[in-house]
Each structure stands twice: as C-alpha cells, then as structure tokens.
Amino acid sequence: VNDDAGGERPPRPRETLEEFLDRDPGLLVRPLARNGLRLVNQGEPAMAERMYRFALGLCEKGTESQLADLPSILHGLTQSLVDQGKMEDARVSAMREVAIRESKADPELGTALEDLAIILEQCGQALEALPLWRRKVELDRERFGLEDERFAASLIDFSHVLLRTGSIPEAEIQIRLALSVQEKVGDPENVIIPELLCQLALF
Numbered sequence: 001v002n003d004d005a006g007g008e009r010p011p012r013p014r015e016t017l018e019e020f021l022d023r024d025p026g027l028l029v030r031p032l033a034r035n036g037l038r039l040v041n042q043g044e045p046a047m048a049e050r051m052y053r054f055a056l057g058l059c060e061k062g063t064e065s066q067l068a069d070l071p072s073i074l075h076g077l078t079q080s081l082v083d084q085g086k087m088e089d090a091r092v093s094a095m096r097e098v099a100i101r102e103s104k105a106d107p108e109l110g111t112a113l114e115d116l117a118i119i120l121e122q123c124g125q126a127l128e129a130l131p132l133w134r135r136k137v138e139l140d141r142e143r144f145g146l147e148d149e150r151f152a153a154s155l156i157d158f159s160h161v162l163l164r165t166g167s168i169p170e171a172e173i174q175i176r177l178a179l180s181v182q183e184k185v186g187d188p189e190n191v192i193i194p195e196l197l198c199q200l201a202l203f
Contacts, residue, residue: 045083
C-alpha cells in the first residue's frame with residue numbers, strides 16, 4: 001500500500017489473540033456460552049465446563065453488558081458440573097448465580113433457587129434446601145399469582161420435598177392448595193388432579 005508521498009506504508013502489525021481479548025474480551029463470551037450449551041446437549045460436559053470457564057473469565061473482564069451474561073454462564077457451568085458429578089463445584093457455581101440474580105431482582109431467581117435446592121438435596125442436604133424451596137414458592141406466587149398453574153406446579157414440587165424430609169402435615173397443606181388452584185384454573189381432564197386426590201387419600 002502506498003502512502004501519500006508515493007512510498008509504501010509499513011504493514012500494519014497483526015493483532016495477536018491475547019491483544020484481541022485484552023481489547024474487547026466480551027466479544028467471545030456469548031459464542032463460547034453457546035458452544036458450552038451445545039456440548040452439554042451432546043453429552044460432553046467436561047468440554048462444556050472448559051468453554052463455560054473460559055467464557056466466565058472473559059465475562060468478568062468485560063464491559064457492563066458482558067457482566068449481564070454472568071448468571072446465564074454460571075447456570076450453564078453448573079449444569080456441566082452436575083453432569084460430571086462435581087457436586088461441590090456445582091453448589092458453589094449455583095450459589096454464585098443465586099447471589100447475582102438476587103442482587104438484581106432477576107425474574108429467573110426462582111429457577112436459580114430451585115437448581116441450588118436440587119443440588120443441595122443431591123448432596124444429602126435436604127433440610128438446608130427447604131428454605132430455598134419456600135423462597136421459590138413465594139416468588140412464584142408473587143410472579144404468577146394465586147390462580148396460575150405454574151404456581152400450582154411450584155407447590156407440588158415443594159410438597160414432594162416436604163414429604164422427603166418428613167414434614168407430612170405441611171406437605172398436605174401444600175397439596176391441598178395446589179389442588180385448589182388446579183381445580184380453579186386447570187384443565188379438568190388433566191391427570192394431575194386425580195393424582196393430587198390420590199396423594200391426599202394417603203394422609
């Protein structure tokens with residue numbers, strides 16, 4: 001390439017990958033996260049974990065918009081860890097996701113709480129998971145209202161946890177409330193109603 005004086009300009013130095021990432025580390029965050037999800041779905045959680053951890057490191061060095069991706073990246077990382085049986089690492093990742101979503105009043109906080117509660121149960125900490133389930137039910141009540149099938153589903157999930165931890169009277173209360181919601185707003189042909197009636201008959 002000639003310059004204005006008729007001579008040749010010196011070639012522009014090629015940017016290294018490290019320089020590119022230092023200039024704008026967030027550019028690779030979402031592609032890496034998408035690849036992580038693809039690998040999880042393909043049954044390759046170890047490779048997915050590497051993708052998510054790389055994305056996480058870049059995200060933490062990125063702009064405010066990249067930091068907004070942190071919860072979803074942590075969610076994917078947690079799933080890849082669970083799939084490998086790395087439950088303690090998964091617990092730490094899930095706790096961090098919950099903390100971030102809680103600080104922002106994120107509408108997906110309830111889902112993050114449920115994920116963490118399930119991990120705690122799998123680690124033999126069902127009693128520690130109970131407050132998380134209670135919080136999720138409360139969030140779903142606020143988000144969906146008392147007459148919504150999604151709220152009923154949350155109550156049913158919570159009742160199963162209560163049964164597993166021996167809280168029989170409270171489990172019965174949750175099932176009765178779920179049945180009431182389903183009878184008001186659910187499909188009369190839905191099999192969940194007779195299933196709930198059968199569960200109540202066992203108390």
